[in-house]
Amino acid sequence: MxxxxxxxxxxxxxxxxxxxxxxxxxxxxxxxxxxxxxxxxxxxxxxxxxxxxxxxxxxxxxxxxxxxxxxxxxxxxxxxxxxxxxxxxPTLSQAREIYEARRIVEGGVVARLAGRLTLTQIQTLRKHSELEAQALAAGDRARSIQLSGQFHQILAGFCNNAFVIRELQELISRTSMLVAFFEPDSASQCACDEHHEIVDAIQEGDMARASKMMHIHLSLIETRLQPNSxxxxxxxxxxxxxxxxxxxxxxxxxxxxxx
Ligand SMILES: [Zn+2]
CATH class of the missing domain: 1.10.10.10 (Winged helix-like DNA-binding domain superfamily/Winged helix DNA-binding domain)
Known part of the structure; x- marks a missing residue:
C-alpha cells in the first residue's frame, strides 16, 4: 500500500x-x-x-x-x-500462486539485502515493526494489514531495483485482499515476531537464514488463510x-x- x-x-x-x-x-x-x-x-x-x-x-x-x-x-x-x-x-487457488511467487521473489530480496543495509535502514524496519505491533494490539485490522504489506514493500525498496519494486507491489497488494477475505480475524497477517527474525538475519548478514525465514514467514501466512471465513x-x-x-x-x- x-x-x-x-x-x-x-x-x-x-x-x-x-x-x-x-x-x-x-x-x-x-x-x-x-x-x-x-x-x-x-x-x-x-x-x-x-x-x-x-x-x-x-x-x-x-x-x-x-x-x-x-x-x-x-x-x-x-x-x-x-x-x-x-x-x-480472489480465490484460494490464486492465493497459492501468489504466495509461491512472493516466496521466490522475496527470498531473493532478503538474501540480496543481508549484510548490506545501513543501521538507519535497519532502524526503519524495526520502527515499522513496532507500528505493526501497536496496530495489532489496538485491534485495528485494516491498519495492521496495511502496515504488514508496507514492511515487505520497504524491503523491496531497499533493493533499489524498479522491476523488483513494481512486481512486489502488485503481489503484495493482491495478498492484502486475500488476507482481508480469507484470514480469520483472530489471526494476524504478519506476525510481528516473524518480521523481527527476518530483520535480525539481514542485520547479521546471514543470507541463507534471511531467505529461509522469509520463506517460512510467507508460508505461515498462507496456511493461516482459510476457505469460507x-x-x-x-x-x-x-x-x-x-x-x-x-x-x-x-x-x-x-x-x-x-x-
Ligand atoms: Zn510479513
Missing amino acids: QRSGPAGCKARLIPSLTPGSMVESEDLIYQALSKALLAGELPPGTQLIETRVAAIFEVSRERVRKVLHRLGHERLIDLIPNKGAFVTD TPRTLDSDDVLRRARDAVREPLAKPARKRK
Missing part, C-alpha cells in the same frame, strides 16, 4: 473546498474506502457505483473516480472497462457510511483556532 499518510486535519469532505484541500479530501475518501476494503467489510464482487459513493461522501463523481483508480492500481478493487469498479474476488453480510452502503463517518469524526471537532 502506498503513501496513505495521514491526511491533513483541516480537510473536509464537502465540495466547497479550497484547491489546496481537494487533494486531502480525496485522500480521506481513499483512506475510508481502503480501510473498509482491507477490513473485509465489503463482500467480494460488490460493485462500487460512482454516483452512490459520491452521494454518500458528498463529493463529485470525478473525485470518486480518481479514488477508485488509485484503489484499482493497488489491486484492492477491479476496474472493468464499460462495467465499473468491483471489490476484488465468516462471510460478511453487511449492507455496502452502511459500510461506506460508517467508513465516511470514521474519517469525518476527527474533523468534526477541529481545534478552534484563533478567530
Whole structure:
C-alpha cells in the first residue's frame, strides 16, 4: 500500500473546498474506502457505483473516480472497462500462486539485502515493526494489514531495483485482499515476531537464514488463510457510511483556532 499518510486535519469532505484541500479530501475518501476494503467489510464482487459513493461522501463523481483508480492500481478493487469498479474476488487457488511467487521473489530480496543495509535502514524496519505491533494490539485490522504489506514493500525498496519494486507491489497488494477475505480475524497477517527474525538475519548478514525465514514467514501466512471465513453480510452502503463517518469524526471537532 502506498503513501496513505495521514491526511491533513483541516480537510473536509464537502465540495466547497479550497484547491489546496481537494487533494486531502480525496485522500480521506481513499483512506475510508481502503480501510473498509482491507477490513473485509465489503463482500467480494460488490460493485462500487460512482454516483452512490459520491452521494454518500458528498463529493463529485470525478473525485470518486480518481479514488477508485488509485484503489484499482493497488489491486484492492477491479476496474472493468464499460462495467465499473468491483471489490476484488480472489480465490484460494490464486492465493497459492501468489504466495509461491512472493516466496521466490522475496527470498531473493532478503538474501540480496543481508549484510548490506545501513543501521538507519535497519532502524526503519524495526520502527515499522513496532507500528505493526501497536496496530495489532489496538485491534485495528485494516491498519495492521496495511502496515504488514508496507514492511515487505520497504524491503523491496531497499533493493533499489524498479522491476523488483513494481512486481512486489502488485503481489503484495493482491495478498492484502486475500488476507482481508480469507484470514480469520483472530489471526494476524504478519506476525510481528516473524518480521523481527527476518530483520535480525539481514542485520547479521546471514543470507541463507534471511531467505529461509522469509520463506517460512510467507508460508505461515498462507496456511493461516482459510476457505469460507465468516462471510460478511453487511449492507455496502452502511459500510461506506460508517467508513465516511470514521474519517469525518476527527474533523468534526477541529481545534478552534484563533478567530
Ligand atoms: Zn510479513
